Amino acid sequence: MSHGEQPGLASDEALVRRARDGEEEALSALVKRHQDAVYRVALAIAGDWDLAQDVSQDAFLKAFRGLGGFRGDASFRTWLLTIAANAARGALRRRGRRRETDIDTAPPVASELKGPDQVAELSAESARAREALGRLPEKQRLSVQLRVDEGLSFREIAEVIGSTEGAARVNYFHGIRRLREWME
Amino acid sequence: MSEVHCEIIRERLPDFVGGRLAPADAAQVQAHLGECLECRDEAALVELLYAARPAAPAELAKRIESAARVPLRPAYHPWWGVAAASVAVVALGIGVISRNPHAAEDAEVPGIVAGVGEASIWLADDGLVAGAPALEGLSDEALLMLLEEMDSGTTGGAA
Numbered sequence: 001m002s003h004g005e006q007p008g009l010a011s012d013e014a015l016v017r018r019a020r021d022g023e024e025e026a027l028s029a030l031v032k033r034h035q036d037a038v039y040r041v042a043l044a045i046a047g048d049w050d051l052a053q054d055v056s057q058d059a060f061l062k063a064f065r066g067l068g069g070f071r072g073d074a075s076f077r078t079w080l081l082t083i084a085a086n087a088a089r090g091a092l093r094r095r096g097r098r099r100e101t102d103i104d105t106a107p108p109v110a111s112e113l114k115g116p117d118q119v120a121e122l123s124a125e126s127a128r129a130r131e132a133l134g135r136l137p138e139k140q141r142l143s144v145q146l147r148v149d150e151g152l153s154f155r156e157i158a159e160v161i162g163s164t165e166g167a168a169r170v171n172y173f174h175g176i177r178r179l180r181e182w183m184e
Numbered sequence: 185m186s187e188v189h190c191e192i193i194r195e196r197l198p199d200f201v202g203g204r205l206a207p208a209d210a211a212q213v214q215a216h217l218g219e220c221l222e223c224r225d226e227a228a229l230v231e232l233l234y235a236a237r238p239a240a241p242a243e244l245a246k247r248i249e250s251a252a253r254v255p256l257r258p259a260y261h262p263w264w265g266v267a268a269a270s271v272a273v274v275a276l277g278i279g280v281i282s283r284n285p286h287a288a289e290d291a292e293v294p295g296i297v298a299g300v301g302e303a304s305i306w307l308a309d310d311g312l313v314a315g316a317p318a319l320e321g322l323s324d325e326a327l328l329m330l331l332e333e334m335d336s337g338t339t340g341g342a343a
Contacts, residue, residue, distance in 0.1 A: 024253070031248050039240035053244055060248045126236035133233060148198045148230055149237040173194075180229055 012076040020067050031060055034077060037150050038084045041160070044145050045088035045138065055091050059084035078156045081146070085160050125183075132182045133175075139163065140175035147172050189216070193223050197230045 010018075010029065018026035035056065042055035063070075063080050070079060133141060142161050146152040152160070157168040193216045199205045200213040217224045 024249075027252055028245075028249050031245050031252075035240045035245050035248065036238075039244060040238055043238060049241075053241065053247070056240065056244060057248050057251055061251060064252055123232070123235070126232045129229060129232035130236040130238075144233070145237075148201070148233045151199055151202050151204045176194075176226065176229065179233075180226065183229060183232075 013072065016067060016070065016072075016076055019064065027064060030076070034080055035060075037077065037081060040145060040149055041081050041084045041142070042088045044134075044141055045085060046091060047134070051091055051095070052088070055084065055088045058091070059087045062087065074159055075156070077150075078152065078159050081150070081152075082160045085142070129179065129183060132179050135182075136175050136178060139167075140171045140178070143168050143171035144175040144179070190220060190223055193217075193220070194226055197223070197227050198234070201227065201230045201234045 010026075012030070012033070015026045015030050015033075019030065038059055039052055039056045042059065043049070043052035046052045046055055059080065063083050066083075070076070074082075133144060136144065139161050143157050146157045146160060147154075154168040154172065155165045157172070158165045161168060161171070163171070193213055196205060196209065196213055200210055205213065217227055
C-alpha cells in the first residue's frame with residue numbers, strides 16, 4: 001500500500017487507471033487524498049499561502065494532464081510531489097524572487113493555518129518547531145518535512161528534491177540536528 | 185546504547201510518530217525510547233513537528249476539482265491577443281472565424297482532466313477555448329482600439 005492510502009480504499013494505482021479512463025470520481029479521490037501533502041510542499045518552497053494554493057492547483061492539473069505518460073516507475077504520490085516542487089520553484093522564478101528564510105517571512109505555521117479550535121490544541125512548542133523548520137535551507141527543510149509529514153523514504157525524498165538518496169539522508173539529519181539546537 | 189541501533193531508530197522515528205510502523209517495529213522503537221534519552225529527545229522534536237503540520241485550506245479541493253473540469257487555456261494567449269487575431273482575420277476578409285476542432289489541440293485541452301469528450305469542449309462557455317468569436321463582448325470603441333493597435337504594431341503576441 002502506498003503512503004497516504006487507507007485500508008479498504010482504492011490504491012493510487014487503481015485510481016490512476018480509472019482517472020485515465022476519464023472517471024471524475026477517481027480524480028476527486030486523488031485530489032482529496034494528496035492535497036495536504038501537495039499544499040505543504042508548495043508552501044515549503046513558495047512560502048506564501050496564496051501562491052501555495054495556486055501552485056497546488058497547477059501541480060494537480062499538470063499531473064492529471066500527464067497521467068497518460070505516467071509509467072509508474074515512482075509512486076503516484078512521489079511523482080505528484082515532484083511536480084508540485086517543480087511548480088513551486090517555477091512560480092517563484094516567475095515572481096522574480098527567491099523565498100526569504102528569515103523569521104519574519106517564514107511560511108505560516110499550522111497555528112496560523114488552522115481554525116480556532118485546532119489552534120487551541122497546538123502547543124506553543126509545536127508552533128515554534130514548525131517556525132524553526134521554515135528557517136532551514138530548502139533541501140534540509142524539504143527533507144525533514146517530507147520524511148516527518150509525509151513519511152517518504154530517503155529514496156523518494158531524493159526524487160522530489162533532485163538529489164541522491166545519500167544526500168537526502170544527510171539533509172534530513174543535518175536539518176534535525178539544527179532544529180534540536182535551535183529548540184534547546 | 186549502540187550508535188548503530190540509535191541510527192536505525194532515529195530513521196524510523198517519523199514513521200513511529202506518524203503511526204506508520206508495523207506493531208512489532210513500533211514496539212521495538214517504543215522500547216528503545218524508554219532506554220535512550222538522546223533518541224527520546226529527537227522523538228519529542230519529531231512529534232512537535234508532526235503535530236503542527238499544515239493542512240490545505242478547506243476550499244482547495246473544490247477549487248482544484250472545478251479547474252480540472254474546465255478545459256485549460258494556454259496562459260500565453262491573453263484575451264486581447266486572441267481578440268486581435270480574430271480582428272485580423274475579419275479585417276483581411278478571409279472569412280468567418282474557424283471552428284476547426286484541431287485549433288483546440290494547441291490549447292492543450294486535457295481530455296483526462298476535463299473528463300469530457302471533444303463535443304462538450306466545443307460547447308464550453310469560454311469562447312477563447314471553444315474557438316467562438318471572442319469579439320462579442322467588446323464595444324465598438326474597443327474593437328477600433330484593437331485595430332489601431334494592430335496597425336501600429338503594438339499588440340504583439342497575437343499569433
